[in-house]
Amino acid sequence: xxxxxxxxxxxxxxxxxxxxFNCTYSNSASQSFFWYRQDCRKEPKLLMSxxxxxxxxxRFTAQLNxxxxxxxxxxxxxxxxxxxxxxxxxxxxxxxxxxxxxxxTKLIIKP
Amino acid sequence: DGGITQSxxxxxxxxxxxxxxxxxxxxxHDAMYWYRQDPGQGLRLIYYSQIVNDFQKGDIAxxxxxxxxxxESFPLTVTSAQKNPTAFYLCASSMGTGTLAYNEQFFGPGTxxxxx
Numbered sequence: 001x002x003x004x005x006x007x008x009x010x011x012x013x014x015x016x017x018x019x020x021f022n023c024t025y026s027n028s029a030s031q032s033f034f035w036y037r038q039d040c041r042k043e044p045k046l047l048m049s050x051x052x053x054x055x056x057x058x059r060f061t062a063q064l065n066x067x068x069x070x071x072x073x074x075x076x077x078x079x080x081x082x083x084x085x086x087x088x089x090x091x092x093x094x095x096x097x098x099x100x101x102x103x104x105t106k107l108i109i110k111p
Numbered sequence: 112d113g114g115i116t117q118s119x120x121x122x123x124x125x126x127x128x129x130x131x132x133x134x135x136x137x138x139x140h141d142a143m144y145w146y147r148q149d150p151g152q153g154l155r156l157i158y159y160s161q162i163v164n165d166f167q168k169g170d171i172a173x174x175x176x177x178x179x180x181x182x183e184s185f186p187l188t189v190t191s192a193q194k195n196p197t198a199f200y201l202c203a204s205s206m207g208t209g210t211l212a213y214n215e216q217f218f219g220p221g222t223x224x225x226x227x
Contacts, residue, residue, distance in 0.1 A: 087154075091214060098156060099156075
């Protein structure tokens with residue numbers, strides 16, 4: 001089982017819709033969680049951190065479920081510019097703070 | 112503007128040749144990282160350095176070498192021992208390691224290496 005798993009997609013979603021995807025992690029000692037966004041053939045960029053209490057930034061909401069070992073990303077009122085690959089990142093407590101990356105979920109917003 | 116630069120953007124290599132990928136940052140970050148990204152896979156850590164003149168192997172260090180002689184620079188050499196070097200190589204830096212506030216990694220634009 002991979003340490004961090006994501007549905008690769010692609011998720012094809014009409015503009016204005018709400019879309020959500022999850023990321024599961026296997027190490028229960030994981031302590032830090034992030035969502036990064038990666039545009040086609042570009043470098044990843046931090047989208048948001050995921051806190052235990054959840055985190056909201058405009059149209060984006062990230063949540064953590066420690067009991068079930070997954071994090072989620074919800075995008076409301078999706079825009080064409082949201083089309084990208086969303087990478088889940090986990091930092092296990094025993095990993096010397098090295099990031100463990102998911103393979104990403106591809107999102108395509110259609111007009 | 113502060114940031115991370117990588118060069119070249121595209122690189123073609125013949126089998127059996129060593130190549131060096133450049134990574135420079137002016138963010139005054141202590142930690143630097145090299146990742147490899149293949150289609151359909153997450154980023155895999157090749158090497159990382161938390162401080163000048165020190166570096167550690169990541170998950171897939173075989174066939175690669177690095178140096179950290181200056182805080183700003185962390186070049187990666189892909190040697191002929193790397194059996195499947197064609198990939199997208201990403202360099203990143205962070206303030207350090209150890210706390211949440213230090214963990215955000217900033218990436219360079221990447222180098223696409225193709226072995227002919």
